Amino acid sequence: MNTEPIISIIVPIYNAQKYLSPCLKSIIEQTYTNIEIILIDDGSVDESGEICDVFARNDGRIKVIHSKNRGVSAARNVGLEISLGEFITFVDSDDTVEKDFIKELYETFEDGVDMTVCAFNDCDKDGSIKTVCKATQNGTTLNQEDAIKEMLLGRIFAGHCWNKMFKKNILGELRFRDDIAIYEDLLFVGEYLLRSNNVKTCNRPLYNYFERADSALHKKMSQSRLSALSALDTISFALNKNYGEKFNKLIAYGKERWAIDCYSLLCYDKENRAKYEPILRKVLKENKCNEFILKDMKIKRFLIRVNPKLFYLIKKVLKN
Numbered sequence: 001m002n003t004e005p006i007i008s009i010i011v012p013i014y015n016a017q018k019y020l021s022p023c024l025k026s027i028i029e030q031t032y033t034n035i036e037i038i039l040i041d042d043g044s045v046d047e048s049g050e051i052c053d054v055f056a057r058n059d060g061r062i063k064v065i066h067s068k069n070r071g072v073s074a075a076r077n078v079g080l081e082i083s084l085g086e087f088i089t090f091v092d093s094d095d096t097v098e099k100d101f102i103k104e105l106y107e108t109f110e111d112g113v114d115m116t117v118c119a120f121n122d123c124d125k126d127g128s129i130k131t132v133c134k135a136t137q138n139g140t141t142l143n144q145e146d147a148i149k150e151m152l153l154g155r156i157f158a159g160h161c162w163n164k165m166f167k168k169n170i171l172g173e174l175r176f177r178d179d180i181a182i183y184e185d186l187l188f189v190g191e192y193l194l195r196s197n198n199v200k201t202c203n204r205p206l207y208n209y210f211e212r213a214d215s216a217l218h219k220k221m222s223q224s225r226l227s228a229l230s231a232l233d234t235i236s237f238a239l240n241k242n243y244g245e246k247f248n249k250l251i252a253y254g255k256e257r258w259a260i261d262c263y264s265l266l267c268y269d270k271e272n273r274a275k276y277e278p279i280l281r282k283v284l285k286e287n288k289c290n291e292f293i294l295k296d297m298k299i300k301r302f303l304i305r306v307n308p309k310l311f312y313l314i315k316k317v318l319k320n
Helices: 020-028 048-058 072-082 101-107 144-153 184-192 223-243 248-266 271-288 294-307 309-318
Strands: 007-013 036-043 060-066 086-089 113-125 129-133 164-167 200-210
Touching: 007 072, 007 101, 020 036, 020 048, 020 184, 036 048, 036 072, 048 060, 060 072, 060 294, 072 086, 086 101, 101 113, 101 144, 101 164, 101 200, 113 294, 144 184, 144 200, 144 248, 184 223, 223 248, 248 294, 248 309, 294 309
Parallel strands: 007 036, 007 086, 036 060, 113 200
Antiparallel strands: 086 164, 113 129, 113 164
16 A cells, blocks of 8 residues: 555646647656646647547546636646645646656655745757756755745745645645736745745756747737736735735835836837837836846846837847
């Protein structure tokens, strides 16, 4: 009889047929075997659903749910509702994980630790590793306040949900906000940390994140992208109740970083500049934060404030 706890791996899937098989193969080959693999086919119109069913027929640990398309947050929430594991983790359908991903994250837990996080590889679409994003020195333990600070800064770890392991009993009724399209996972992780004690890191890069041109983070500027501000405002409200104004500057830093990233999108999205530049300009004006901002962000902010067209031109020249 297997005495190791069940660990649930939730994979939201939408039109991922090009990437899905390598993703699922990397999950079923985990060295920690007492897992349930929950595949949520979120209304895919390609062959993703069929690929899920084929894998499920060959591995009894796989559960497949076919649902109407409601977005990644709703898909993850379905997985949370039906999960049986004592621990929960998430994998995106266009990424892969190393064979010890589950084993190492699980074994990093100790008394008083409520979330573990590993380093990850930032990969090009051809699979080559661009950057190893290290969590920090192996075995670092952060208390709640320091963990929240580091999540908002993105130095030791960021707000992604996919390179972390959570305890289901702490999650409770916590779910992803399906009305927020960007930073929905940062909000989820932030709210989880407010329920937690300590976070411990594992410095091995066990998750392979692939930058895809068709991913949500590489689309044009849109109204849904403004929901990132709602995510930051929501987590700010929760933090203020627990810590007063201690995290206000970090929230301002997050909004400023988001606005600069959106200006980068508008560099190649002329048709939306007139609509969104005034909104982004207001965000930068109201959230100037020099305490945490990096040198390259200061340069970008300066160029944007002097003349956005100059920023777009320099960005294109540097990319070429």
